[in-house]
Amino acid sequence: MPIERIRYLPLRGKITDAVSAAQCIQDGTNLFISGFTAGYPKLIPQELARRARAGERFKINLFAGASTEDTVDGILAEAGVLAWRRPYMSDRIMREKINRGDIYFKDDHLSSLSEQVRAGNLGTADVAVVEAVCITEKGHLIPTMSVGNTPTYVREGRRIIIEISDLPIELQGLHDIFIPEDPPYRMPIPIYRAADRIGKPFIELDPNRVEAILFSREQDRYPIFHEPDEVSRRIAEQILDFVRHEIRKDRLSPTLPWQSGVGDVANAVLAGFLEDDFFQEIEIYSEVLQDSVLDLIDIGKVRAASGSSLTLSDKARRRFFNEIYRYREKIVLRPVEISNSPEVIRRLGVLAINTAIEVDIYGQVNSTHVMGTHLMNGIGGSGDFLRNGAVSFIVTPSTAKEGRISAIVPMVTHVDHSEHSVDVVVTENGLVDTRSLTPRQTAEQIIRRCAHPDYRDMLWDYFQRALKERGGHEPHVLEDAFFMHRRFMETGDMRPR
Numbered sequence: 149m150p151i152e153r154i155r156y157l158p159l160r161g162k163i164t165d166a167v168s169a170a171q172c173i174q175d176g177t178n179l180f181i182s183g184f185t186a187g188y189p190k191l192i193p194q195e196l197a198r199r200a201r202a203g204e205r206f207k208i209n210l211f212a213g214a215s216t217e218d219t220v221d222g223i224l225a226e227a228g229v230l231a232w233r234r235p236y237m238s239d240r241i242m243r244e245k246i247n248r249g250d251i252y253f254k255d256d257h258l259s260s261l262s263e264q265v266r267a268g269n270l271g272t273a274d275v276a277v278v279e280a281v282c283i284t285e286k287g288h289l290i291p292t293m294s295v296g297n298t299p300t301y302v303r304e305g306r307r308i309i310i311e312i313s314d315l316p317i318e319l320q321g322l323h324d325i326f327i328p329e330d331p332p333y334r335m336p337i338p339i340y341r342a343a344d345r346i347g348k349p350f351i352e353l354d355p356n357r358v359e360a361i362l363f364s365r366e367q368d369r370y371p372i373f374h375e376p377d378e379v380s381r382r383i384a385e386q387i388l389d390f391v392r393h394e395i396r397k398d399r400l401s402p403t404l405p406w407q408s409g410v411g412d413v414a415n416a417v418l419a420g421f422l423e424d425d426f427f428q429e430i431e432i433y434s435e436v437l438q439d440s441v442l443d444l445i446d447i448g449k450v451r452a453a454s455g456s457s458l459t460l461s462d463k464a465r466r467r468f469f470n471e472i473y474r475y476r477e478k479i480v481l482r483p484v485e486i487s488n489s490p491e492v493i494r495r496l497g498v499l500a501i502n503t504a505i506e507v508d509i510y511g512q513v514n515s516t517h518v519m520g521t522h523l524m525n526g527i528g529g530s531g532d533f534l535r536n537g538a539v540s541f542i543v544t545p546s547t548a549k550e551g552r553i554s555a556i557v558p559m560v561t562h563v564d565h566s567e568h569s570v571d572v573v574v575t576e577n578g579l580v581d582t583r584s585l586t587p588r589q590t591a592e593q594i595i596r597r598c599a600h601p602d603y604r605d606m607l608w609d610y611f612q613r614a615l616k617e618r619g620g621h622e623p624h625v626l627e628d629a630f631f632m633h634r635r636f637m638e639t640g641d642m643r644p645r
Contacts, residue, residue: 295481314365415438
């Protein structure tokens with residue numbers, strides 16, 4: 149890899165290998181890394197795992213932007229070197245260890261972590277390890293495929309290790325780096341459209357704190373995107389029909405930006421725009437941008453797409469890099485505290501779409517824990533968008549595990565989003581706009597429209613019994629509120645035999 153990627157000449161003397169660079173990471177180190185589903189370091193995590201497998205005993209506390217795939221979270225969890233992990237993860241091995249109590253995990257709203265780091269609430273930022281595409285003439289970093297919390301980690305890190313990636317240098321100009329003032333002197337974030345750029349195209353760096361620089365040819369693990377299935381398509385169609393109707397009734401502006409979480413339904417919604425003549429010029433203000441954003445740009449339907457990460461399949465990455473000059477005109481990547489800023493989301497009027505594990509009849513949402521106890525992933529940015537969007541959609545297939553689990557339940561076993569944050573509940577069976585409904589009316593509509601036919605009668609029976617026996621604003625029979633979950637844990641199926 150050409151040394152010319154380090155344009156700030158004094159830093160060329162910091163070039164070394166992973167073994168030497170990682171020596172500053174020892175037992176008890178608070179390690180802050182770049183990465184937000186993409187753009188995470190690869191060489192240093194591999195070296196830490198190698199040291200652990202060789203018999204060295206040490207534990208570190210790991211902070212990222214969001215998930216980092218198995219090349220970081222997976223290998224470090226398997227090697228047994230993690231004491232703490234924040235703020236979000238999605239790795240299978242790490243999930244198992246968190247649920248066993250072997251790794252401490254704190255679930256955070258993604259928009260809030262950088263501010264906590266700057267305030268010192270998470271301890272000292274001992275070492276920051278970040279991926280970059282180059283170092284500029286003035287000693288600043290150009291990130292790769294994500295921004296996440298990296299600007300704050302670089303600013304606060306006492307020692308900094310930089311992995312220079314061999315991704316195209318043309319990524320320069322894609323990013324918009326802005327760190328807001330901390331309270332009580334914070335000014336409004338001046339974003340009024342998704343395309344607005346308010347910061348700098350680089351991350352400011354103090355060269356004196358650079359410990360080491362590595363050259364890396366390692367690549368992000370490419371996600372595999374499947375064609376939306378029938379359930380996802382039906383959910384997406386209902387959302388688009390609903391928004392189309394609200395626009396025609398002048399209750400929503402046609403220029404409101406869209407946010408959609410990661411997954412099949414998110415891709416189905418964006419894919420629905422491809423053949424829908426009603427939606428012509430779309431703005432996207434989200435956190436993770438995926439393949440379908442490139443498809444929409446290609447047909448001229450995207451005015452601007454703002455996020456914190458660009459997470460593409462192998463095929464889409466090749467297309468992106470071949471014509472990066474064109475995509476760079478439409479895409480901007482920001483720090484997650486800006487992409488997920490409650491202030492900006494509320495002011496722009498984002499249409500927010502996020503997924504759930506289960507939803508109860510009154511609209512409470514569990515998006516993180518299976519059967520109320522076992523962590524699946526984390527809350528991510530869903531709370532940032534749901535609580536502040538112009539209209540917040542919670543989507544889920546009505547059943548899981550081949551119909552043995554109902555996603556509509558009497559009471560959720562874990563609450564991530566209360567009924568006050570959720571406007572519209574959608575499954576493949578139907579859609580309920582809860583905004584003008586009382587809790588009792590919401591329960592009636594969710595049972596009738598969203599629940600799977602196999603579960604409607606038992607949900608209706610529970611609701612009627614709660615009305616008669618307990619009453620109240622949100623009637624519940626507390627001793628039976630989890631009867632469906634108990635049955636599943638006893639028999640493996642929420643349905644009666």
